[in-house]
Amino acid sequence: MLRALRGRGRGRAGGAAGRPPLSPPPLAALAQVLRLEPGRLAGVAFPLERLARCLAPGADTAAFGLFRPGLAELRRAEALFRPRGPRGVRYAGSAVRPGHAPPPALPEVCFIGRSNVGKSSLIRALFSLTPEVEVRVSKTPGHTKKMNFFNVGKYFTLVDMPGYGYRAPQDFVEMVEAYLQERHNLKRTFLLVDGVAGLQKTDHIGIDMLEEFGIPYVLVVTKIDRASKGLLLRNVLEIQEFVKEKTQGCFPQLFLVSSLEFSGVHLLRCFIAHVTGNLPIAETS
Numbered sequence: 527m528l529r530a531l532r533g534r535g536r537g538r539a540g541g542a543a544g545r546p547p548l549s550p551p552p553l554a555a556l557a558q559v560l561r562l563e564p565g566r567l568a569g570v571a572f573p574l575e576r577l578a579r580c581l582a583p584g585a586d587t588a589a590f591g592l593f594r595p596g597l598a599e600l601r602r603a604e605a606l607f608r609p610r611g612p613r614g615v616r617y618a619g620s621a622v623r624p625g626h627a628p629p630p631a632l633p634e635v636c637f638i639g640r641s642n643v644g645k646s647s648l649i650r651a652l653f654s655l656t657p658e659v660e661v662r663v664s665k666t667p668g669h670t671k672k673m674n675f676f677n678v679g680k681y682f683t684l685v686d687m688p689g690y691g692y693r694a695p696q697d698f699v700e701m702v703e704a705y706l707q708e709r710h711n712l713k714r715t716f717l718l719v720d721g722v723a724g725l726q727k728t729d730h731i732g733i734d735m736l737e738e739f740g741i742p743y744v745l746v747v748t749k750i751d752r753a754s755k756g757l758l759l760r761n762v763l764e765i766q767e768f769v770k771e772k773t774q775g776c777f778p779q780l781f782l783v784s785s786l787e788f789s790g791v792h793l794l795r796c797f798i799a800h801v802t803g804n805l806p807i808a809e810t811s
């Protein structure tokens with residue numbers, strides 16, 4: 527489950543009286559990534575592009591770089607994720623029905639996927655520049671039971687969803703289907719797939735739902751730090767083929783992330799800023 531720590535010095539580096547100030551983890555900030563040696567830097571900033579180097583010469587790389595911002599755009603996106611003042615990153619509420627959700631005032635994106643695939647961890651990594659906002663994760667599947675809403679300044683809202691599959695909340699389908707169909711400010715859905723396990727039968731619960739409702743979505747491949755290069759490449763190529771052949775509403779480029787090592791997190795911040803209308807960048811498709 528996700529929960530913001532209320533009463534802490536939101537938007538400031540320091541914690542409440544008596545607590546040591548919270549500081550972002552290594553590589554949470556772009557400035558830290560830019561100090562890495564070039565190979566590692568490329569792997570953290572653009573993991574899919576880096577992986578494409580393992581492809582045979584002449585392989586089709588069209589789907590590897592459709593969204594390819596430059597450093598200036600990555601910096602501008604990062605600034606959105608550390609808004610200053612009272613409208614910092616803040617927990618806006620939880621809901622089990624769209625009718626109970628916070629008002630749809632900002633452009634919104636949501637994160638769905640199997641239990642334990644890494645949704646809450648990814649949101650925590652995206653928010654790591656404001657570590658005073660606590661995001662809870664768990665080794666136990668089925669941890670997040672409600673839809674949890676977080677506002678990022680005056681720019682956009684991120685929604686962490688309960689997972690489906692093992693130990694999913696009983697009312698998952700009613701909750702999530704209703705949200706996806708009714709939430710008019712929803713700009714893009716991020717559907718997470720485990721980078722080690724690859725596309726599983728259970729992943730189709732979410733994919734089928736989004737395809738049926740005609741909702742635009744993006745596949746995010748998680749936990750890439752746990753997969754060998756060979757396994758990751760095989761899973762990525764398989765998922766890309768699936769997207770190309772079997773989907774209508776899915777963005778053709780995959781986003782690879784490790785919430786542990788911050789790979790792909792900076793690029794994903796930039797894509798979220800872009801799809802919520804906060805950062806104009808040309809897509810090549």
Ligand SMILES: Nc1nc2c(ncn2[C@@H]2O[C@H](COP(=O)(O)OP(=O)(O)OP(=O)(O)O)[C@@H](O)[C@H]2O)c(=O)[nH]1
Pocket residue numbers: 527639640641642643644645646647648662663664665666667668669670671687688689690748749750751752783784785786787
């Ligand atoms: N190595 C590694 N572990 C990860 C990563 N992301 C998540 N995990 C681990 O995966 C487990 C589940 O993470 P959560 O973020 O709670 O998963 P979730 O999708 O929110 O799960 P539910 O709320 O139960 O649906 C935790 O033990 C995390 O530490 C990652 O990028 N790398």
Ligand SMILES: [Mg+2]
Pocket residue numbers: 527645646647663669670686687688689
């Ligand atoms: Mg969760």
